[in-house]
Amino acid sequence: MIEQSVSSPPQGGPPRGGPPPGGPPQSGARLPVRPDAGRFLILAVVFVCAACGLVYELELVALASYLIGDSVTQASVVLSVMVFAMGVGSLLAKRLRPWAAVGFGLVEAALALLGGCSALVLYASFAWIGESRPALVAFSLAIGVLIGAEIPLLMTLIQRVSRQDAGGTVADLFAADYVGALVGGLAFPFLLLPWLGQLTGALLTGAVNALAGGALVLWVFRRDLTPRSRLLLVIVNLLVLAVLATTAVLVDDFERAARRAVYGDRVRVAVHTEVQEVVLTGGRGEPLDLYLDGRLRVSGRDEYRYHEALVHPAMRGPHGRVLVLGGGDGLAAREVLRYGDVRAVTVVELDPGVVRLARTDPALSELNGHAYDDPRLRVVTADAFAWLRGRRGEPYDVIVSDLPNPGITASTKLYSEEFYGLARGVLADGGRLAVHAGSPTAQPRTYWTVDATLRAAGFGTSPYRAEGRLTRFTAGPDRVRGGRPAPGDWGLLLAASGRRPHLGLAPDAPRLRSLTLPELASDARKATRSRLDGLPASTLVHPRYGG
Numbered sequence: 001m002i003e004q005s006v007s008s009p010p011q012g013g014p015p016r017g018g019p020p021p022g023g024p025p026q027s028g029a030r031l032p033v034r035p036d037a038g039r040f041l042i043l044a045v046v047f048v049c050a051a052c053g054l055v056y057e058l059e060l061v062a063l064a065s066y067l068i069g070d071s072v073t074q075a076s077v078v079l080s081v082m083v084f085a086m087g088v089g090s091l092l093a094k095r096l097r098p099w100a101a102v103g104f105g106l107v108e109a110a111l112a113l114l115g116g117c118s119a120l121v122l123y124a125s126f127a128w129i130g131e132s133r134p135a136l137v138a139f140s141l142a143i144g145v146l147i148g149a150e151i152p153l154l155m156t157l158i159q160r161v162s163r164q165d166a167g168g169t170v171a172d173l174f175a176a177d178y179v180g181a182l183v184g185g186l187a188f189p190f191l192l193l194p195w196l197g198q199l200t201g202a203l204l205t206g207a208v209n210a211l212a213g214g215a216l217v218l219w220v221f222r223r224d225l226t227p228r229s230r231l232l233l234v235i236v237n238l239l240v241l242a243v244l245a246t247t248a249v250l251v252d253d254f255e256r257a258a259r260r261a262v263y264g265d266r267v268r269v270a271v272h273t274e275v276q277e278v279v280l281t282g283g284r285g286e287p288l289d290l291y292l293d294g295r296l297r298v299s300g301r302d303e304y305r306y307h308e309a310l311v312h313p314a315m316r317g318p319h320g321r322v323l324v325l326g327g328g329d330g331l332a333a334r335e336v337l338r339y340g341d342v343r344a345v346t347v348v349e350l351d352p353g354v355v356r357l358a359r360t361d362p363a364l365s366e367l368n369g370h371a372y373d374d375p376r377l378r379v380v381t382a383d384a385f386a387w388l389r390g391r392r393g394e395p396y397d398v399i400v401s402d403l404p405n406p407g408i409t410a411s412t413k414l415y416s417e418e419f420y421g422l423a424r425g426v427l428a429d430g431g432r433l434a435v436h437a438g439s440p441t442a443q444p445r446t447y448w449t450v451d452a453t454l455r456a457a458g459f460g461t462s463p464y465r466a467e468g469r470l471t472r473f474t475a476g477p478d479r480v481r482g483g484r485p486a487p488g489d490w491g492l493l494l495a496a497s498g499r500r501p502h503l504g505l506a507p508d509a510p511r512l513r514s515l516t517l518p519e520l521a522s523d524a525r526k527a528t529r530s531r532l533d534g535l536p537a538s539t540l541v542h543p544r545y546g547g
Helices: 035-067 071-129 133-161 166-220 227-263 303-315 331-336 352-360 362-367 384-389 409-415 417-425 444-456 517-528
Strands: 267-272 277-283 286-292 295-299 321-326 344-349 377-381 396-402 427-436 459-468 488-497
Touching: 035 071, 035 133, 035 166, 071 133, 071 166, 071 227, 133 166, 166 227, 227 267, 227 277, 267 352, 277 352, 277 362, 286 362, 303 331, 303 396, 303 427, 303 459, 303 488, 303 517, 321 331, 321 384, 331 344, 331 396, 344 352, 352 362, 352 377, 384 409, 384 417, 409 417, 417 427, 417 444, 427 444, 444 459, 444 488, 459 517
Parallel strands: 321 344, 321 396, 344 377, 396 427
Antiparallel strands: 267 277, 277 286, 286 295, 427 488, 459 488
């Protein structure tokens, strides 16, 4: 490879900031540091920029999954669009090679601004417009283009600093890039997300990105910049940092305003637990609503319709020992504990924050009848699948599966054939399993896939439903804005090992507000009318539920 000094470019030579297009690499006599030090600094910046770039990608995936749902689809959209855009960015960067230094500085400033503000803009578009998919695609495309432009420009810069063959340079660049991506990928879930949250974490990442890119160009390559380009980079980077810092200061006010736009003006409690965002609205004389990650999980106006229909048909028969999977709000346990001959209730809940709120919040604990004060109830904080897999001991007469919608990707394994096989293993002879399975009206394919999966696991099933006035969390798109859910129905399945259970109510059933035997029979007929035959079972390796 031919090398050429650029200590004194000839009159009419190439523009400052890099070699001529297609020209030979140049060594760094104009640089303020030794070549080895300059090379190290460039690779360090590659490391930092790669870490920031991966944080932007993960931030988009995480926020899109939270706002839109179906994490598999959102991850596929973000990653595929970004990889395509990176290729486009690499091609576009060829035009910037004559001005590699100033071009890299501007690219990093733009990337810091877009990446740092991406989470905030996505959340704003969801809160005030109600749709964040166009913003998601636009940010994925723009950030991908800028990330793709980094390597060609850095390749040009590093060849100006150090005399090394192109193969060795590429190897060093990609090694620093991949290690940086590893650090960014680990920092996002273990540091940024739990300590700073999605919005502030993205803003801090953007600030680090701007400082790293700006420092490299304005110090190491400052002699290659014209006074005008140097002033331009200083102004642009200061503006970007000012925007990010100002936004970070105002992010709490923004989050409160956006939360009011999503949930209405009745927000009373909003906390980020170890697992999810939990929001309580109403209470203090108003109907209470519980939202988990933006999904209406409990509506105090008619939650009893759902919980009575879910629990009481399963209590027909022996019910001394009952297992509740999910249901950390305590409402399913409330219904179980209404039977005086129930000896023990075990609630397996993934999120201890929900249980803590159900114990301590006056409105929610009143709604669940102070179920957690009952000595018969025991709480286990665990993933339901893992807990069932390791479960040993006395079997249960009844299992109540009060889990999120099977169409939510994170819940898919809890509606798999393997999961129901584990549940069957902890059921006593003659025991029953009650399952919330989505809406047979709005999501018939999902509902009947749950039915097919139960039957594949060796259960007989009896389908039924319960109508609700406010059931948006199971019917259709499970997002609400302004606290105004839509009416719909809850799809339920009663299952028993090896036989089809009879739908009915126990002789000692307490007085119910919404459920009677004629209504139960009618609801079973309505659910059956939507039957879809021939659906395959959902398994861990082949999930069949859509978003």
